[in-house]
Amino acid sequence: MSGSITLTKDEEMMIAVMKKFKTQEYHDFNEDLFLPAQDFISVKENISSSSLFTFLRAMPKGASLHTHILAATSAEYIVKELSYMKNLYMYTWNGKLKLKFMNTSDAEKCAEDFGLCELLSDKRQVQSAKVFDKWLLDQLMITNTPEINSKSKKWTKLSGIFTTLYDMLTYRPAFEKYLKQTLQELVDDNIIYVELRGTFMELYELDGVKYDAMKSLQIMSDVISTFTTTHNETFIGARYIFAPYRKLTDEDFQDSLKLLREAHRKFPHLIAGFDLVGHEDAGGTLRQRVELLQRVHKDIKFYFHAGETNWHGTESDQNLLDAILLGSSRIGHGLSLAKHPELMRLVRDRKIAVEVAPVSNQVLGYVNDLRAHPAVLYARFGIPLVICNDDPTAFGNTGLTFDFYEAYMALTQVDEGPEFLKAAALNSIGHSSMNQFQKRKAYEMFEERWKIWSHGMAAIVSFFGKLSN
């Protein structure tokens, strides 16, 4: 990419700094200690304390295009802020922890139905807040424990986290705070736009009032609009990809498509498109839904997860072909794409971006050493890539800096500057669902901030230059 671009003096100096610190990391963390080759959860603190991480945190990163709304914000915020809101109860449902805001009579009913329904504030009195909060944090994140030692167990824990959080986050006051915090964490990480994905949730109040999917989308739209207006110097907006579970019954799937049509008609500024989510290797293929999906209105775009598998020739692998044939605008993960040169060519020629989520792919056990990630091949082949965080609540990779770090260290050549990251950031704007006007504004905002960041990095060169004189 750098070959066709004229670099400013600041950029040349910035690239020199980035390369210097990158080389230093290769030196400090040799073959055995190289951080992207180790489990992210074990080395997260080492990554976040590196100088390179600090520089990347300040770097403009464009848009975040693949984040699941029920795992979009740091688990620490959920524990420290939301779980301290009044009237939050916990109980066990089908062996899974559930958190829900309830009034007293609903809590009594819950205790009758599920045996035990306890206020979190009471639990903190009994156990001490510190002990309880640590326990709760562990429930919301994938941790390195012997019980969670396989891909399917990690997926079970991940889907369990969504179950735990759903009723907590759909309490209207908690949802508004949560969504605002999600956007704030992105702004703090120098991200200017986001596409979240999830189901059409139904929010509720403590007094029994329930909002249907459309009213709940209105609440979501209002939060985004207020946040975007008050952060118009640094943030362009957020849109929503409707993404129901891939293994819905036929009837529920058809109902979902009806809701999608209605939501797209009522909230065209908010609804970006459609996806199906859940562990691909566990079933629920695009092929099973192909006839219905072909009938979806052409204005509704697809952003399918596809090929999030290490298998070759399975139904999950074949999702890739169906995603491409259905005209998916981007592909989530696409790990098995490397096994299909002909599909790689199609993806490149049709300019379909692949959403690469290094931390997610490693934590869930698809790619242990990120130098072996197939995105290296996609980049060399000319497929547009965007870097994504997937489920930051569960993985601890809030914002995009952790994924940018992993991508920079593991997916580029050792002597490469951050041009790869800039290309990914620009791709995230170009391959987003923003309209042309918004994209133009996003490019301008990005370039301006890139200039400021490069200038700051160049100042570091001058500072160290003077020190060494």
Ligand SMILES: [Zn+2]
């Ligand atoms: Zn995902």
